[in-house]
Amino acid sequence: MQGWDTIYEGVISYHAEADLSPLKRVVDLFEEIQWPAETIDRDSPIHPLVIAKTLLKMRMDVASLACALLVHPYSQRRFELDTVKQRFGDDIAFLLEGISRISLLSLRTPEKKQKETTIEEPEEGASLEDGPPTPRSVGEMIGEIHHGTILVRDENQAEGFRKLVLAMAKDIRVILIRLVLCLHQLRLAMRMGPVASVANLSHEVMEIYAPIAHRLGVYWLKNELEDLAFRMQWPGQYDAIRAKVLERRKGGEDVVQKVIAILGDKLVSHHIQGQVFGREKHLYSVWSKINRKQITLDDMFDLIAYRIIVPNKEDCYRTLGMIHSEFKPIPGRFKDYVAIPKRNGYQSLHTVVFGPFGNRIEIQIRTEKMHQIAESGVAAHWSYKGKGGGGNSTTGYAWLKDLLALQESVDDPGQFVENVRFDLFPEEIYVFTPNGEIITLPSKATPVDFAYAVHSQVGNSCQGAKINGRIVPLKTPLVTGDTISIITGKNREPNPNWLQFVVTSKAKYWIGRFVKEKQRQQSIGLGREILEREGRKVGSSITEKQLRVVLETFRCENIDDLYYNIGISRVSALQVVHKLFPGSAPAFTERKNQVARAGVERRGDKLALTGALEGIAVQAARCCSPLPGDVVVGIINTGRGITLHRISCNNLKSMEDQPERWVEDINWGGDKLLAHTARIRAMVSNRRGLLTPISQVITEAKANLLDVHVQDRDRDPCMVVLEVEVINHDHLERVLANLRSVPEVRSVDRMNA
Structure with missing residues (x-):
C-alpha cells in the first residue's frame, strides 16, 4: 500500500x-x-494514512x-478480536478492546429522542466466513469512529463512561x-455536512x-x-468572530510571517540561537473569552501569539530580556511558567508586547x-518499552490515576460520571447521601445547602x-467525595x-421564607395583644x-x-381603638401600675417572653444592659420583636411620642x-496598682x-x-457596695447608657 514508507520514517x-x-x-x-473501502478517498479524514499522520x-x-488504524475496520466487523490477539499480540488487542467497548457519552438529556448507534459484538456463532456486512456510505460510518453517541440515562450507560476512565488510567494511550x-470524526463531519449520528458530537466535545x-496538555488538539x-454548533457566531479577527489584523494577511521574520532577525542580532513560530489565537478561545469576560476584541492582548524555541533554560531568560529591550512590554502581562510549571507539566515564559505593527502580541x-x-x-513523556506512559511522575497521567483511585470507593456508576465531570469543571462539588446518591452543589456549599x-x-x-461519619459544624464547607x-x-x-x-439559592429561599413567615406570625401575635390591651383600657x-x-x-x-x-x-x-370607639383613646400618662401579664425567662442562650406575649422574640438592650429584678419596659421593634430597656434608660425619651410601641407590664x-x-x-484615685483592690472586691x-x-x-x-x-439586680447592688468600700474609689454608679 502506497504511502506507508512515510509513516515508518x-x-x-x-x-x-x-x-x-x-x-x-496492519498493512x-x-x-x-x-481496506479502506472504495468510498473512502485518500484525503478523507478517516483514511488510515491521514489518521496515522496525526498520531x-x-x-x-x-x-x-x-x-488506532484497526478501530474503524474492527467496528465494521472485518475481523474479530481473536484475530488481533493472534496477529498483533495482547498489547494492541488490549488497546483495541479498551476503545471498542467504550461508547462516547454525553452528560445531558436530549430534548428529543435521537437515533443512537453503539458497537455491537458479533453474534455468538457468527463468523467472517458468512461474508462481510453490507457496505455503507461514508456518512453512515461517521459515527462508528467513536461507535456512536450514548446519552447517559441509566446505569448501563453510566457504566460505559466508567469503563472509559478505567481504560484511561490503566493505559493512557486509550484516551489519546x-x-x-x-x-477526525469532527473533520469528516465538517467535510460531509451534519448527519444524525453526530448531532450531539459538538456538545460532547466541548x-x-x-x-x-x-x-493532558495536548493544546493543539484541544x-x-x-x-x-x-x-x-454555532456556525453563525463562528463566521462572525472569524470576520472580526480578519478585520482586526494589522500588517496585512501575512502579518504572522512578517513578525516571525522580524523576531528571527532580532535573535540573530543578539547572538541567540532559536526558532520562531507564530499562530493566531483559535476562534473558540477568542469567542469564549469575549463572552466570559464581557470584553471586546480590542481588549484582547493575546490574539496573536509567537513561540521562540531556544536550546536551554538560560537562553529563555536571555531571549525575554531581548524582547523587552526591542519591544515595549505591557505591564502585568508577564508569566513565568518555567520557574512555576502548570499542573499538567507545561513550562514557558509568556509576555505581551506592542509588536512591530503596533498591535499587541503574545510571545x-x-x-x-x-x-x-x-x-x-x-x-511527550512516553516510554516505548511497556504499555503504560511515563509513570506517576507525569502530571497529566497522575490526574487520571486520581480518578481511578476515586472510582474504587464508589459502587454506583452514575456517581462516578458526576465525579469525573467535577474534575473537569471544578466550580462544582459532588457529594453523596448515606444511600450513595449523588448531590451536585456549588463550591463552598455546606451541610445546610446539602440538606x-x-x-x-x-x-x-x-x-x-x-461528614464521613464525624459530627461537624453546619457551616463546614463540603468537598467532592464527602458522604453527608x-x-x-x-x-x-x-x-x-x-x-x-x-x-x-434553594437554601436561601427556604430559610428566608421561614424567617419572613416567623417574623410575620410574631408581629401578628404582638399586634393582637397590643390591640386587645388598648381595648381593655377603654373597657x-x-x-x-x-x-x-x-x-x-x-x-x-x-x-x-x-x-x-x-x-x-x-x-x-x-388609632384603631379610636376608630372603633370615638373619643375614648387613652392618654399615655394613664399607663402606669398595670397588672403584669407577661414575664421574661432565659431559654438556652436567649431570652423568651412568657404569659400573654409568649412566642414573641425578645432581647435585652445593649444601651442600658437591663438585669433581672430591674423595672423594665419593652419596646416593639419592626421585624425584631421586643427590646427590654431599664425604666431609667435615656434612650426611652426619644420614644415618648410612640406609646403604641411600649409594653410596660x-x-x-x-x-x-x-x-x-x-x-x-x-471614679478612682490615679495611682499604680489601682485595679488590684477593685478586682479583689x-x-x-x-x-x-469581664x-x-x-x-x-x-x-x-x-x-x-x-x-x-452578675445574676440580677440585687447581685449588682452587692458589687457596688463592695466597690464603695475601697478607699481609692471616690464614687461608683451603674451606667444607664
Whole structure:
C-alpha cells in the first residue's frame, strides 16, 4: 500500500529503535480485507494514512498507531478480536478492546429522542466466513469512529463512561487515541455536512473531550477540537468572530510571517540561537473569552501569539530580556511558567508586547523539551518499552490515576460520571447521601445547602450533620467525595443565622421564607395583644366582627394583615381603638401600675417572653444592659420583636411620642444560675496598682470581671468603666457596695447608657 514508507520514517524520527513489524502487519491485514473501502478517498479524514499522520504529530508508539488504524475496520466487523490477539499480540488487542467497548457519552438529556448507534459484538456463532456486512456510505460510518453517541440515562450507560476512565488510567494511550479519532470524526463531519449520528458530537466535545485534552496538555488538539465543535454548533457566531479577527489584523494577511521574520532577525542580532513560530489565537478561545469576560476584541492582548524555541533554560531568560529591550512590554502581562510549571507539566515564559505593527502580541519562550510537552502533553513523556506512559511522575497521567483511585470507593456508576465531570469543571462539588446518591452543589456549599438539596423539609428540620461519619459544624464547607448525613429533629426550625453561610439559592429561599413567615406570625401575635390591651383600657372587648368594619380604613385585606401592621408599628393600635370607639383613646400618662401579664425567662442562650406575649422574640438592650429584678419596659421593634430597656434608660425619651410601641407590664424575675452583663462607672484615685483592690472586691462579691476601660489616665481622679457578670439586680447592688468600700474609689454608679 502506497504511502506507508512515510509513516515508518516518521516513527523512526522520534523512536529510532521502534519495532515497525506491527504496523507492517496492519498493512498486510488491510490488503486482505480490502481496506479502506472504495468510498473512502485518500484525503478523507478517516483514511488510515491521514489518521496515522496525526498520531505521528503526537509522537505515539507503534502499538498506539496500529490500534488506532484497526478501530474503524474492527467496528465494521472485518475481523474479530481473536484475530488481533493472534496477529498483533495482547498489547494492541488490549488497546483495541479498551476503545471498542467504550461508547462516547454525553452528560445531558436530549430534548428529543435521537437515533443512537453503539458497537455491537458479533453474534455468538457468527463468523467472517458468512461474508462481510453490507457496505455503507461514508456518512453512515461517521459515527462508528467513536461507535456512536450514548446519552447517559441509566446505569448501563453510566457504566460505559466508567469503563472509559478505567481504560484511561490503566493505559493512557486509550484516551489519546480516542481524542485523535474524535478529531477526525469532527473533520469528516465538517467535510460531509451534519448527519444524525453526530448531532450531539459538538456538545460532547466541548463538555468532555476538549477539557480532557487540555488537562493532558495536548493544546493543539484541544484547540482544533473546540474550533471544529464551535463551527458545527454555532456556525453563525463562528463566521462572525472569524470576520472580526480578519478585520482586526494589522500588517496585512501575512502579518504572522512578517513578525516571525522580524523576531528571527532580532535573535540573530543578539547572538541567540532559536526558532520562531507564530499562530493566531483559535476562534473558540477568542469567542469564549469575549463572552466570559464581557470584553471586546480590542481588549484582547493575546490574539496573536509567537513561540521562540531556544536550546536551554538560560537562553529563555536571555531571549525575554531581548524582547523587552526591542519591544515595549505591557505591564502585568508577564508569566513565568518555567520557574512555576502548570499542573499538567507545561513550562514557558509568556509576555505581551506592542509588536512591530503596533498591535499587541503574545510571545512564548521555551526550550525544545518544553515545546514537546506543550504540544503533545503526556505523550511527550512516553516510554516505548511497556504499555503504560511515563509513570506517576507525569502530571497529566497522575490526574487520571486520581480518578481511578476515586472510582474504587464508589459502587454506583452514575456517581462516578458526576465525579469525573467535577474534575473537569471544578466550580462544582459532588457529594453523596448515606444511600450513595449523588448531590451536585456549588463550591463552598455546606451541610445546610446539602440538606435543602435533598428536600426542603430535611433542611427546615436540620439540627446537625455528619461528614464521613464525624459530627461537624453546619457551616463546614463540603468537598467532592464527602458522604453527608443530616440529623433532624421533630420540633426544629431553620436558624436565621444560616443565611450567613449558605450558598445555594434553594437554601436561601427556604430559610428566608421561614424567617419572613416567623417574623410575620410574631408581629401578628404582638399586634393582637397590643390591640386587645388598648381595648381593655377603654373597657371594651374588640371582636373580629368590629375589626372587619375598619379593614378598608387601614387598607388591610384581612384581620391578620391589620394585626401585622399594628405589630410592626405601621398602624397605631390607638388609632384603631379610636376608630372603633370615638373619643375614648387613652392618654399615655394613664399607663402606669398595670397588672403584669407577661414575664421574661432565659431559654438556652436567649431570652423568651412568657404569659400573654409568649412566642414573641425578645432581647435585652445593649444601651442600658437591663438585669433581672430591674423595672423594665419593652419596646416593639419592626421585624425584631421586643427590646427590654431599664425604666431609667435615656434612650426611652426619644420614644415618648410612640406609646403604641411600649409594653410596660413585664416582670423579669430571672434565673439565679444564669449571668448577665452590667456596666459600672467608678471614679478612682490615679495611682499604680489601682485595679488590684477593685478586682479583689468584685471577686469577693462572687461576680466575674469581664473587661476594664481606663479613661482620662492623665487626670486624678480618673474614670474606670467596668463590665461585670452578675445574676440580677440585687447581685449588682452587692458589687457596688463592695466597690464603695475601697478607699481609692471616690464614687461608683451603674451606667444607664
